[in-house]
Amino acid sequence: MSTVMLQEVRERISKELDTVVDFWLKYSHDKEHGGYFTCIGKDGKIFDELKYVWLQGRQVWMYSRLYRTVDRFHKPEILEAAKAGGEFLRKFARVSTSNGQWKCAFCLTKDGKAVKVQRTIFSECFYVMAMDELGRVTGDKDMQLEAEQVMEQLIYWVRVDGSGLGRPQLLGDVPTNSMAVPMMLLCLVQQLTEGRDQEVVEKYKELSSWCVQQVLQHIQRNGTAILENVSPDGAELPGCQGRLQNPGHALEAGWFLLQCSAQREDKELQRAAIDKFVELPYQCGWDQEHGGLFYFLDVDGHCPTQLEWNMKLWWPHCEALIAFLMAYSQTKKPELLDRFFQIYEYTFSHFPDVKNGEWFGYLSQDGKVAMDFKGGPFKGFFHVPRCLYMCERILDDLLGSSS
Amino acid sequence: MSTVMLQEVRERISKELDTVVDFWLKYSHDKEHGGYFTCIGKDGKIFDELKYVWLQGRQVWMYSRLYRTVDRFHKPEILEAAKAGGEFLRKFARVSTSNGQWKCAFCLTKDGKAVKVQRTIFSECFYVMAMDELGRVTGDKDMQLEAEQVMEQLIYWVRVDGSGLGRPQLLGDVPTNSMAVPMMLLCLVQQLTEGRDQEVVEKYKELSSWCVQQVLQHIQRNGTAILENVSPDGAELPGCQGRLQNPGHALEAGWFLLQCSAQREDKELQRAAIDKFVELPYQCGWDQEHGGLFYFLDVDGHCPTQLEWNMKLWWPHCEALIAFLMAYSQTKKPELLDRFFQIYEYTFSHFPDVKNGEWFGYLSQDGKVAMDFKGGPFKGFFHVPRCLYMCERILDDLLGSSS
Incomplete structure (x- = not known):
């Protein structure tokens, strides 16, 4: 079935x-x-x-x-x-x-x-x-x-x-390991090395390890939460910035790490990726009342100060689909596929515009279209097609056919 | 009654x-x-x-x-x-x-x-x-x-x-008359000159006129809309930036201009303030379905790209209360008082936290509390008390008593 x-x-x-x-x-x-x-x-x-x-x-x-x-x-x-x-x-x-x-x-x-x-x-x-x-x-x-x-x-x-980069050096602006930075560099290393000579792979090997280690530093609170910003040596930062969670971003990091773990045949990294960067963000980020993933959360349950915190955005759902499907394809654990179907159900019943094509990007907490454009300053031809492309490839692998 | x-x-x-x-x-x-x-x-x-x-x-x-x-x-x-x-x-x-x-x-x-x-x-x-x-x-x-x-x-x-100010000079970053700038300077001129010697008033007189003229440049589309950003010579700018409306901000400008018109005994300025900066923003900004003022709108009816565009924020309602009450107190036109009561009704039934005091700042479009904090990076001890203070004074004047 x-x-x-x-x-x-x-x-x-x-x-x-x-x-x-x-x-x-x-x-x-x-x-x-x-x-x-x-x-x-x-x-x-x-x-x-x-x-x-x-x-x-x-x-x-x-x-x-x-x-x-x-x-x-x-x-x-x-x-x-x-x-x-x-x-x-x-x-x-x-x-x-x-x-x-x-x-x-x-x-x-x-x-x-x-x-x-x-x-x-x-x-x-x-x-x-x-x-x-x-x-x-x-x-x-x-x-x-x-x-x-x-x-x-x-x-x-x-x-x-x-x-x-042009940022002034300010005494109160403490150095931060913002998850976006090592994630992005890890993504670039994968881009630059894919299918290339061993020489190129070697060139970026140390950077790749550094990125993974910097991403893993975001596992906080005794392994119970992924926090978006930590100190450069991996300690929790004070205030809203330190408590911020971005479930979609953690899920994206999750599948970056899963790709990495597959290349390296690193089972420990695979386990960390699934347990911490796929399961945890889903658990904290899924809206039990209305369905869908919140955009931002505070690990201590305060209200985030980002006005869009409770909106349902297209891209976290795209990342979640890739992350759960990839996790399932690597482990064949049925509960991961169940989650994929759950997120798929929400995503495909809320985001696609059946009439004019493409997806809406921004829903209110209860799932209504809050902004009806298909492209904007941050929504382009990327998260939706990347998700569909990645999922199609993984599904083809799972189904044993190649398109 | x-x-x-x-x-x-x-x-x-x-x-x-x-x-x-x-x-x-x-x-x-x-x-x-x-x-x-x-x-x-x-x-x-x-x-x-x-x-x-x-x-x-x-x-x-x-x-x-x-x-x-x-x-x-x-x-x-x-x-x-x-x-x-x-x-x-x-x-x-x-x-x-x-x-x-x-x-x-x-x-x-x-x-x-x-x-x-x-x-x-x-x-x-x-x-x-x-x-x-x-x-x-x-x-x-x-x-x-x-x-x-x-x-x-x-x-x-x-x-x-x-x-x-440290902004790089970029060829595509065209000079803009952003309403916040002349509004803010006008507010400062009023602050610095209030009750001061004629010498001080004279010192800032030209600046004051310049500010008023710069604010009036935001009357666009043959007098049917206030636009938030215009060119330095008062022409409409292209794109989202040019079409942006911020009804709360226009209403705030409205009562700044009304104060100015009263000081100068300038009936023409008073009329422009009321017709253009008080009535128009209310007409375009009031949500006919749920009540309350939208945060951002696009004059051509596109969806704004600001994610919070349809939220109901505390401060536009504060500015609207001051603007309509001041407009009424200067003109005694009953329809302005009716509007004041309408906005008062919405504001006082949605924003104050009866249990713990102070006001919630951010409601969803349908009026539910979306963020439950009383103070945040942009909400402090200012718009709420300034509104209450200004309204109390105007009401005391209207009622012929002084507190």
Whole structure:
């Protein structure tokens, strides 16, 4: 019976992926200036022409990955779509900063003028993802080189000296291990090393271990909670920042660690990933009253100060689907598959827009659509298709067929 | 009949003000390091010890203003409460920046170490408000001088050269007249000139006119909408930023303009204030389904990208109460009083916490408490008591008695 259900889920997911790819191909491309519009209304109408760099990079990566690894997307149209974003990024994303260095912008005008530069590493991270994956499909050596160079810069900012990011040094601004940073670098290491020579794998081996260890530091409270921010030596931080939980983010870390544990054949890491980064965030994060995963929680039960704390966002559900399905595929424990079905049920009955395609991103606590756009400053062609793509591949493995 | 109702409202408001003052006196003071805690749970428990500078400045201002102008608060306890925050601010708020200048921090540790500095003018604005009002009650000339000096710095940043704020100059970051800026400066001019010599009034006269003109530029779409961001010469800006409406903010601007129009005996300004900044934001901002004012709206009916757009926040309702009551007191038009009663009804039946005192700040669209704390990073001892204080005074005027 479970096989029949898995087969049905696989069909639904695969059809959904086609719909989502079509949506972005149809509505997001700026034929005039290149790159992608990302603020897209429920029916595909562009409601703002700003181009967010995280989302440009992610979209380039997603098209390229689909082109490279999924037969039905290995077609010129998808490759051209990826290239259009890659060219725009290379032309406009980098901005000179006052210290004589550069950063990637956070946001650009439609014709590529920088609107905002963040003092964090994430624009650069998505730039690396885009360049590496697009480089793989175009065979462009310069892109590959650029990905590696920006990666070196990222490692320098994170592990040697972050002052180039432009944040002032303030006495009260204590050093923090924010989970996003080692998670993101771990993701990049997996990107840069996948299928590459042993030499490349060796080059990033120590970094990979460091990232895993930094992510594992977020297991706190005697192993009963994942906290989003800890001190650099893994102690709990005071106040709201220290008590913050982001279940979707922990679940995403969970499947990053699961991928890592599979590559290394590390059973202990697999167990930590499942027990701590998959099970715990679900247990604390699932809304018993209305279903769905909360966005933010406070480990001591205070009300988080983020106004959106109780909203149900699309991406934590995407990460949860990947995490539980991957955990099941590695262990075959039926309770993990049960959870996957539970999250699948909530996700597919709440987020997809049956009428116009793609998914709504933001629901109120009780599951009503609170914001009806398909793309916005933080929602692009990434979490939904990545989830559908990952789940489709895992399901194909489980079902013993290859698409 | 209306007099009886006004009398009842006056009593309720006055009692509420007492409760709110008691709440903050009891829970927010840091006896050890000085200054005020601002992250305060529903029952008065401190859930984070960070000290937000906007809120330190506003609380000093509020205590000082109550002490100076309301008989029943003219007592040593209130003065001491104000001084405790004023000393903390003077000792710790200013931070040297890399360009050899200074800024006020946005957030401090409990013992005064800077955690974050924003690249905007608002910490400094609330610093000026605090110093000027506290200086009035202590007679401390240095404080007065400091208020004027920081005001000069603010004027320089806004009207001459804003590069000292630390924002990089980016080609796509077009100059914007954001309503908060002229509103805030207008509020400071009113603060610095109230009851002062003609010389001081003259000094700020041109600035005052400039602020009013800059605020009036936000009347857009042939006089049918107030938009939050416009170009420096008063044209509509493209995209979400250009279409953004913040009804509570427009209503606050409304009563700032009404105060101004009364001082200048300017009937035309009064009419613009009421028709455009009081009536229009109510008409577009009132939720016909659930009552209450939306936080953000898009003038073309798109969904705003701010996740909290449909929440009902305490402060827009505070500003609406002041705006409609002031508009009524200046014109005696009964429809303005009807609106006041309508907003009063919603506000007093949704925000006050009858059990533990003070007000909840954040409701979901349908009016349920979404965040149960009384103080947070942006909610302090300011909007609620300022609203109650202003309304009490206006009601006393209307009722022909003085408290």
